[in-house]
Amino acid sequence: MSTYSLSDGLASGAPRLSRTPLLANWVRESGIGVLASIAWIAFGLSCLWWEDVGDWSRTHSLGIAAFVIAAIALFGTVGADYLGSAGQALRKRAPWLVALGAFLTVWEVATAKFAWLPLPFFPPPQSIIEVYTDDLPKLLDSVFASVKLQLGGYLIGATVGFLTGVSIGWSRAVGYWVHPVLRFIGPLPATAWLPIAFFTFPSSWSASTFLIALATGFPVTVLTWSGVASVSNAYYDVARTLGAKPSFLVLKVAIPAALPHVFVGLFMGLGSSFAVLVVAEMIGVKAGLGWYLQWAQGWAAYANMYAALIVMSLLCSGAITLLFAIRDRLLVWQKGTVKW
C-alpha cells in the first residue's frame, strides 16, 4: 500500500517539472545557430567593406560565399527539426561554425585589409582560394602523384611487415634469423637511407616506394610479431582439442587474436610513412605535394604553400579515418574502441 501511494505522488509531480518557458527553449536550441550566422555575416562584411591592400581577384566571391554559408547556418539550425539527421548534424557543429567564422573574420581583417601581419608570409583567405581555382591542375597532379606513391609504398610495407611479423611470431627458425636483422636495421629512420636509395634504385620513384615501405614495414612487423607472440596458449589448446591443424592455428587463431596489435602497427606505420613521403618528394621525386611545397617556397608563393598544406592535412587525416573505419569493421568484437 505505502509503495503505491509513493509512486502515485511521484507520477503526479513529474509533469510540472517539464514546463519550461518556450523562449528559453528556442534560444538554447537555435541561439548558437544564430551566432554562427552572425559570425559568417561578419566575415562576409569584412571582405566587402574595406578595400584590399593588395591585388586579389577572389575577394568579392569570397564575401558572397560567406553570406551563403551564413544563410545555411541560420536556416539549417533554426529549421533543424524539419531537416532530419542533416539538421541535427549541423546543429551539433554550430559552435565550430561560430569559431570558424570569427577566426576567418580576424584573419581577413589582419591580412587583406590592414596588413597587421607581414604580408607575403601571411596571405589572406582569398589568396588561398585563388590558388585552388587558378592553380588547380598542378595541385591535382601533385595530389595524384602523392597518393599513388604513398599507397603503393604503404601497401607493400604493410603486407611484407604483416607476413614477416606472423612468421617471426610463429616460427622459431624464422625468428632466429630475422630478429637480429630487425633489431639492427628497424630503428634506423627510413630517411637515413635516402641518399643510398636514390642512387642504388633505378628510379627515384622506386627508391621512394622502397623507403615508404620500409617506414611502414618496421612498426607493422614488430607489432604483428608481438601480437602473435602474446596470444594466450588457452586458445591454441581449445583449437587443438577440436582437431585444428597448424594452418588453422595460424589463420584462424593467431592472426585474428593478434589483429588489434596489427592495427596499432598499421597506424604507427602510416604516421612515419607520411614523413618519409614528404621528404622523399622534396628531395628526389619531382612530383607530389612535398615537391609542390618545395617549389612554392622557391618562388616565395606562400599562399600556394598554405593551400598545399591544407590539402595535405586533409589527405593524411582522410587516410587515418579510412584506416579507423577498416579497423572498426574488422574489430567489431572489441568493446570500447576509440572513436576517431
Add this chain to the structure above:
Amino acid sequence: MVTAALAEAATHPAAGAALDIEQVSHAFDIDGAELPVLSDVSISVEPGEFVALLGPSGCGKSTLLRLVAGLDKPKAGRLREDDSRITRPHASRVVVFQDPTLFPWRSVWDNVALGLEAQGILNSQRHRVDAALDLVGLASFRNAYPHQLSGGMAQRVALARALVNDPKILILDEPLGKLDSLTRITMQAELVSLWQRKGFTTLLVTHDAEEALVLANRVIVFSDRPARVKADIRVDRPYPRHRGDPYLANLRRQILGLLGLDATW
C-alpha cells in the same frame, strides 16, 4: 526434443572409446624445484562409462585431463584411447575447459562451429551448430559476441562447442561450475540424456560430490597433491537419479569423509 535433434544430426553416432591411464605420474618445474602433481595414477575406463573425478583444489585433476586430451605428455606412464597411445590432441577427445575460453573475435555461432570448421566439414553440417545452440538454450544469442555474455552463458557456449563435435570421449573440467543451481540441474539432466543417447565415454571433474553421484557410474576420489587414487566408487543406481536417494546420501557421506570432512556433514 532438442537433444533428439542433435542426436539425429550425427551422421555416424560415435560410440564411446575405452580409456586407459596406466601408472601415470607427472610433475611441473617451478623455479628449478620439481612439483609432483600426479603420482602413479591408474584408471581404466570402459567404453561409454561416465566417470567423475573428485579431489581437493590444486591436487592435479585439470593436469590429468590435459594429459588425457593429449595436450601435455606425462613424465611417466602411458595413456591409451582404445588401443592407440595418446600422444597428441584429437577431435575424438573433446575438452570443456574450466575456463570457457571462447574466442572473443567470433560470434557465439562461430565459436560453436569451431570444431566442424577446423575439421573442414562445417559447410555440410551447419545444422549441428544450430542444434547444439538450441540444446544449451542460447539460440537467440547466436550473433552475440563473448563479451556480451554472462559467465554462465559463456560456459554453456563452451559446452555446446564441445558437444557439436560428437566426441568419443568427452572431457569436462567443472563445466557447470558457474551456472545457477536451476540451470545447473537442467544441464545435468541434459548431459545424462545426451550421454545415454550417444554413448560417449565421459570424464567429469567436479567439486560437488552430489553432482558426481547424480551423474556418474563411477566416482574416483583423489588425495591431496600429488594426486593418487584414494577411492574408486561404483554408483549402481538407475537413471534418472533422485537427489534424495538414501543410497546416494550414504555414498556422499562416505566421499566427504574421504575428502577430509567429518561425519557431521
